[in-house]
Amino acid sequence: MIRAAEPATHPSSALPKFSEDWALFLDVDGSLLDIAEHPEAVSADRQLVESLGKLRSRLCGALALISGRPLKELDCLFAPLHLPAAGQHGLERRMANGRLLPGLELPEGFAEVEARLALFVDRHAGLFLERKSHGLAVHYRKAPELESEVLALAEALARVSSPPLHLLRGKMVAELRVPGHDKGTAIAAFMRERPFAGRCPVFVGDDVTDEDGFETVNALNGHAILVGARTTAARWSVASAERLRAWLSELAGVNLSENTREEA
Known part of the structure; x- marks a missing residue:
């Protein structure tokens, strides 16, 4: 299901073996959620929210969202979870302890x-x-x-x-x-803080806007995973957001068939 993406023409069938010492960073649109025609036309189903909650517990809190969306939108999408997160490509950031870091001033003009x-x-x-x-x-x-x-x-x-x-x-x-931060700087900042510090960083993203994050994770000897197929710095890839969600459910121990029956 997940393949190495380096080089794109010779993918590996191997998957980075899950470890409970991972620090897991997840992009949202195009990665966790399928892209829609309008940003407000997306939603996270109960199974995904459950998977993220269980994975966060399994990783002792070391799971964060890294998104272009503002933090308030992330909180609405994944309620009742209140995850550590970087919004607006790192211009907003909420630490694992819930502290919201101050944003940058808007430039003149x-x-x-x-x-x-x-x-x-x-x-x-x-x-x-x-x-x-x-x-x-x-x-x-x-x-x-x-x-x-x-x-x-x-x-x-x-x-x-x-x-x-x-x-x-x-x-x-x-x-x-506003310049000054990107997804790579956000991941690097999380990796200096508890509970992420000392762990192996893993970042999943789909867009060219995620390349900064991939490069940061590679420099830290972690795992960069691309959703989709294109030229990238990521060393692994998964075909679609749907397959990524299935993989995360597997890692979290969420039973897909039972959830499907409950919602039927």
């Missing part, structure tokens, strides 16, 4: 960038502007023909603020965000 993006989105059907506390994401999944226009505008607007915003390209989305 951020409001102007937001206004100009909003005007552009309003003029083009199929676009959606996702407003975050430290970032602005234009989704064009429903209007893929506008990709070049979206990217050109994002590149131009990145230079409007001082300091410039960082342009992050994902799957059918362009995000302008």
Whole structure:
């Protein structure tokens, strides 16, 4: 089910053997959850929430979400769990003890960038502007023909603020965000703290926005796992979010057939 992705043309059938000394870091959209046309059209089912809760206990608390979503959205998706998490690609972070670390100040000109993006989105059907506390994401999944226009505008607007915003390209989305952190720096910070410190880091992600995390985990002699298939720094891969969820359920000891019967 999970294969080595280095190189992509010669995958290994081996799977990194699970160990209770892992520190498990999980991307959300495209990894734990299937990507939807709209960010608000996704949900986490009871089985996944149960699996994450049991895995967190099995790992003595060393499980965290590493996502582009804000923390408040992660809490809503995975309620009643209140997991350690890095939101907005590391610009928000909640430690295992529940402490929320202070965010960065918004750069001068951020409001102007937001206004100009909003005007552009309003003029083009199929676009959606996702407003975050430290970032602005234009989704064009429903209007893929506008990709070049979206990217050109994002590149131009990145230079409007001082300091410039960082342009992050994902799957059918362009995000302008405050610079200073990424998924790799978030994982590195968790690995300096209890209960993650001293463990073997494992990061699962699907998008190019997860490559910083893969590189950090590789540098720490951990396991980087890609969901999907593409050129990547990850050394392992799983075919889909559905298969990843099944693997996590297996590791957590959640009985898939019993859960299916209960929900039928």
